[in-house]
Every structure is written in structure tokens, then in C-alpha cells.
Amino acid sequence: MKSNRSAGDSALAAFEVTVAYRNTPVLTDLSFQAPAGTLTAIVGPNGAGKSTLIKTALGLVQPLTGHFEFFGKEFREVDGRVSYVPQRTSVDWDFPVTSLDVVCMGLYRKIGWFRPVRARHRKRAMEALAEVGMQDFAKRQISQLSGGQQQRVFLARALVQDAELFLMDEPLAGVDVATEKTIISTLHRLRDQGRTAMVVHHDLDTVSEYFDRVLLLNRKLIAEGAVEDVMTPDYLKQAYSGKLLILS
Ligand code: ADP
Numbered sequence: 001m002k003s004n005r006s007a008g009d010s011a012l013a014a015f016e017v018t019v020a021y022r023n024t025p026v027l028t029d030l031s032f033q034a035p036a037g038t039l040t041a042i043v044g045p046n047g048a049g050k051s052t053l054i055k056t057a058l059g060l061v062q063p064l065t066g067h068f069e070f071f072g073k074e075f076r077e078v079d080g081r082v083s084y085v086p087q088r089t090s091v092d093w094d095f096p097v098t099s100l101d102v103v104c105m106g107l108y109r110k111i112g113w114f115r116p117v118r119a120r121h122r123k124r125a126m127e128a129l130a131e132v133g134m135q136d137f138a139k140r141q142i143s144q145l146s147g148g149q150q151q152r153v154f155l156a157r158a159l160v161q162d163a164e165l166f167l168m169d170e171p172l173a174g175v176d177v178a179t180e181k182t183i184i185s186t187l188h189r190l191r192d193q194g195r196t197a198m199v200v201h202h203d204l205d206t207v208s209e210y211f212d213r214v215l216l217l218n219r220k221l222i223a224e225g226a227v228e229d230v231m232t233p234d235y236l237k238q239a240y241s242g243k244l245l246i247l248s
Contacts, residue, residue: 010069010072011198012033012069012070014030017031017068018030019056019063019064030053031066031221032221036196037196039188039196040196040212040214041200041211041214043207043214043215044216044217048218049217049218050169050200053215054167054200058082071165080163081164082167083165085168095143098138098140099138099145100139103128103156104122104125105157106156106157128160132152132182132183133182147174147175148178166195166196166197167198172199172201204231204236208228212227214227218239222235
């Protein structure tokens, strides 16, 4: 059932969402609104439910109660406007395809499944690879890329989808400094174009530099809002239950 509250200005909104795996609650009564045109970090300790939040929003996991709205609509009405970048470790990188193939996969919605990839599609995919500094690796098998390079290819695949909302699960985990800079400058460029990203992020030190907003989780919402309002010692202690050394 839909809520009366309007989420039309939000790229993604959650309404009283509860998720459980085999009767163990993982997210309880989660509500938030991510305004369009902002970059939000999803932050919280391991097992806080960050990935589960993204997977539930995308319909990959069913909530017990509650629902999500994308641009005020249900996911199936807008799924071409949403791009998902899963955790790099959740993907079989031994699959025998090149970087260019992976980026072209992001175009299948536009091309149509089982239709040939044409020169103009390859050109768009090459442009996206260039945007993330990977044009020289277009013909390289993905198994032969470094972790950072694989993550950039993932980002290029998301870029060709031309989405308005990007949901990314730990894109900066284990990547090199150059890749981190590329990903962040790409996110800032997307935001400057009025697009929205929600990004699972593990490095508390860089949250304020990289993001506008934070969703702080630990199995429930601890706090949500502008970075300076959420990244306070009190909220961080609540989220990390004292397992965090706060130096400043
Ligand atoms: P985070 O991304 O914050 O580390 P997750 O959303 O991956 O947290 O996981 C939250 C909790 O749910 C963890 O305790 C995890 O072990 C559990 N969990 C995640 N996926 C499943 C699943 N498919 N089946 C059962 N339990 C799961």
C-alpha cells in the first residue's frame, strides 16, 4: 500500500521498511528520503544492513513490511532511470569478456536484448571507458584487470545507462588512489548534472569531503541528513556501539 507522504522530490524514499532473513530482522522500520541531485553516503558497521538496503530497494530482497519509492514511483515504473553497481567481489571476474563487452552490457536496455551491438553503441561505450580513464583497456579481458580497473569498468557500464539515480555498493573498497579520485570526480560531475547517487562507503574520514548527505545505519536508521548534522560523536557512537575511536 502506498503512503500518503509525497516523495516526488526524492530520488529514493523508504517508508517504514523492515527486512528479515529467516526471521532475523536486519533492517527495522527504516524511513528516509534522499533528495534528487545529492550524493549520499550509506555508512554503518559491518552487518548494519547497508547492502540489504540497496538490494531491497531494487526488489532483489523482499521486505517484510514497508516500501520504497523512486522519484515518487514504484521501481518497475522507473527502472531504466536507476543504475546499480554491485560489490565488485560479488561478480565472477573470470567470465571471458572484455572491458568493452561489460560496458556494452549496460546498453542492452537501449539496444534490446539479442539485437546486435552496433558501431554507435561501441562508440558510446568507448566514450564511457575514456571518462573513467580506461580507454586503453577496452580489449583487455576483465580477469586481467586490477581491482581498481574492474571498478572503473563497472562505473563506465553504469554511465552508459544514462541513469538519474546510481546505487553503488562499496565502489571505493580496495581500490587504488587514482581510481578513488576518478570515481569521486565522476560522482561529483553526475551530481552537478542534477543526478543522484547513494553509495555504501566505509571510510568515515572521507565522508565530509566526498558526500553531501549521510544515512547512518545499524540495523535501523540512526540518523539521516547533511554530513555535519549526522557525523557527530553521539550518532557515531550509537551506530558503532563504542567500537570506534573518535579522535576529533
Ligand atoms: P552490510 O552491507 O552493512 O555489511 P548486509 O546487508 O550485507 O550488511 O548484511 C546484514 C546482515 O544480514 C548480516 O548479519 C548478514 O550476515 C545478513 N545477511 C545478508 N545477506 C543475507 C542472506 N542472503 N541470508 C541471510 N543473512 C544475510
